[in-house]
Amino acid sequence: MKIDKSIIKELSDYLDEFNLTEIEITEKDTKIKVSKNNVSISNQPVATSANIQTGNENVSKKPNVKSGMEITSPIIGTAYHAPEPGAKKFVEVGKKIKKGDTIMIVEAMKTINHVPSTADGTVKEICVEDGHPVEFGQTIIILE
Template identity: 85%
Template sequence: MKIDKNIIKELSNYLDEFNLTEIEITEKDTKIKVSKNNVSVNNQPVTTPSSINVKNENVSSAANIKSGIEITSPIIGTAYHSPEPGAKKFAEVGKKIKKGDTIMIVEAMKTMNHVPSTADGVVKEICVEDGHPVEFGQTIIILE
């Protein structure tokens, strides 16, 4: 069986374009799956150079993480700051948050998952833009 290399290149480009870690297509009885290699260092995921821009953005907020409480996404999906478009945001910089308060919604497979705060504090930084994708374990909010 001969596989068209252009399809693999195109799928690989989609990984970078849409910030994906894996993509798969099936046509008749042919299935092609392309994924990025992820490496772990001290149990912390490190992405390959193809997504270095994303890691560089996170590095700039690394100093803030040390001086605050980091709240991470419990799942992969799309982050939303409010329950519906135009509604009041769950969390804003400077707002007091109590443990258990919803700070964001992460949509995964058409299901809206409320993300509760794991601690009391004041929102220092919101690390994810509204409507943007998040990965499991990615920092979404930092509290002081």
């Protein structure tokens, strides 16, 4: 079996970009699963698998330094910037908000959860794109 290393590299990049712990892709009879510590590749008909260590452990990474007050997601789900498609966004970069204002909604299991601001401030950065998944504790907004 020939392994396309570019797919593994691309999936590894997604782990960092979306702050995930693992990601899996299936094409025909090949399944590739990449997690923070290993890559697993298996062919379903043969029912074999191999663990491959990625070379990311030796690569020095710049720490992701963020200044300001971070507001994190209280739950796992899909983040939305507005109450419905086409509606006005809850917050935008540069907008002043108060503690308790809804900054985003996170949909989990068909339930809409309003995420309130935990502090007063001005929105410096929105860290998650509209309609993208978020994990518990992931930074979603940074305030000044």
